[in-house]
Amino acid sequence: MRGSESRKVLDNDHHRISTYGIGKDLPKADWQAIARRLVSAGALFRDPERHGGLDITERGMAIMRGDEAFYGSIRATASRRTHGDRRVDYDETLFELLRAKRKELATAENVPPYVVFSDKTLADMASRYPQSRESMLAVHGVGARKLARYGDEFAGVVAAYCREQGIGDRCAGAPSRRDPLKTPRFVTVGEEYNAGKSVDELAAGYGVKTQTILNNLFSYLREGHSLRSDGIIPLLSLDAKRGEAVLGAFEELGAEYLKPVFERLNGDISYETLAVYRLYVLAGKTGSDGPAVR
Numbered sequence: 001m002r003g004s005e006s007r008k009v010l011d012n013d014h015h016r017i018s019t020y021g022i023g024k025d026l027p028k029a030d031w032q033a034i035a036r037r038l039v040s041a042g043a044l045f046r047d048p049e050r051h052g053g054l055d056i057t058e059r060g061m062a063i064m065r066g067d068e069a070f071y072g073s074i075r076a077t078a079s080r081r082t083h084g085d086r087r088v089d090y091d092e093t094l095f096e097l098l099r100a101k102r103k104e105l106a107t108a109e110n111v112p113p114y115v116v117f118s119d120k121t122l123a124d125m126a127s128r129y130p131q132s133r134e135s136m137l138a139v140h141g142v143g144a145r146k147l148a149r150y151g152d153e154f155a156g157v158v159a160a161y162c163r164e165q166g167i168g169d170r171c172a173g174a175p176s177r178r179d180p181l182k183t184p185r186f187v188t189v190g191e192e193y194n195a196g197k198s199v200d201e202l203a204a205g206y207g208v209k210t211q212t213i214l215n216n217l218f219s220y221l222r223e224g225h226s227l228r229s230d231g232i233i234p235l236l237s238l239d240a241k242r243g244e245a246v247l248g249a250f251e252e253l254g255a256e257y258l259k260p261v262f263e264r265l266n267g268d269i270s271y272e273t274l275a276v277y278r279l280y281v282l283a284g285k286t287g288s289d290g291p292a293v294r
Contacts, residue, residue, distance in 0.1 A: 002028060027092065041070065090126035094161050098122045101157050105150065114256040115222065115282070116150060117141060129167050131159040143184070145224045189213060190220030194228055199235060214275040221282045229283040235276045242269070246277045255281055 003021030014020060023031060035054060038044040043060035047053050062068040099113075099122060106113040121141035130136045133151045137144075142151070162168070189202055193213075197205075202213045221227060236243060246269060249261045255278045258271055 001031065002026075038070070043070065090123040091129075092126070094129070094158065095122055095126040097157055097161060098125055098154060101153060105153065112254060112256075112282075114254065115224070117146070117154070118222065118256060125154060125158060129158055129162050131155055131162055141222070143223050149224055184219075186216040186219035187223070187225075189216040190225055190227065193217060193220075193231060198231055211272050211275060214272065214279060217279055218275065218282070221279070227279065227283040229280065232276065232280050232283055236280060237273060237276070238269070243277070246274065247281065250278060250281050 001019060001021070001023035003015075003024040005015070009015055035044065038060065039046065039054070041059070043057055043063055044054045045057055047055045056064070059068065063070045098117075099119075102113050102116045102122065106116050109116075118141055121139060124140040125136075128135075128139060130139055132155055133147060136142050136147055136151045136155055189206070192202060193199070199210060199213050199217075202216075203210045206213070217227060238246065245265065246261070249264045253260045253264060255261075258274045258278065261274055261278075262269065262271060
């Protein structure tokens with residue numbers, strides 16, 4: 001039902017059965033839950049002579065024919081997704097609802113989805129079920145600016161889903177992950193850059209590598225701010241052909257992560273150079289003074 005391509009399935013020609021793959025839209029855990037409910041309802045039974053394999057009963061046949069109705073609910077299943085070096089448990093169904101809302105907002109604002117919120121932020125929402133603006137502040141990647149801009153929209157999606165599922169707010173009463181009185185470093189860097197400082201001046205002033213400043217500026221963009229583009233253009237170091245290849249890779253793969261673009265270009269362009277071109281792309285899409293990239 002889930003379209004497995006295991007050797008056992010293929011060797012027995014099960015992939016040629018008409019129902020092969022019809023249930024691949026649901027995760028394995030959901031089908032296991034459905035099977036348990038059908039066993040409990042007497043529609044399926046475990047055959048001890050087949051090592052616990054399932055067989056259908058008379059009631060099960062009646063359900064299949066449509067002569068008898070069968071109702072039940074599937075508890076939201078938790079999936080695991082890797083974000084960087086951290087594995088995150090989250091509610092897959094809610095995660096997809098949040099992705100749909102993000103796409104809707106990004107399309108309306110004509111920006112890439114990750115400018116609204118990253119997958120990592122949506123996964124945290126789908127793990128902690130924040131149902132109010134206050135709870136949203138405890139979610140990774142939600143600052144005051146993003147909260148004001150998108151907080152109500154996403155909290156509304158979570159709250160509606162949780163009402164249906166009977167799920168409580170795991171963020172309620174949790175402290176924000178950031179000190180509201182302390183301005184994050186990336187915000188200070190972004191503001192100083194927009195005020196006229198160059199990337200090199202910022203790196204020297206903070207005593208950090210250029211890559212660190214580029215990462216700070218990327219975080220500033222992801223928080224919903226815009227960047228002036230005139231300070232980025234002088235840093236574009238590639239010839240026209242290679243520059244177009246980089247821009248094309250970002251357009252195809254998105255700019256949230258550098259590694260896919262690095263690998264698409266066969267590792268020929270350094271991460272620092274890619275970080276510069278990423279800022280160029282995003283400044284053009286989010287800044288009022290940004291260039292037309294493509």
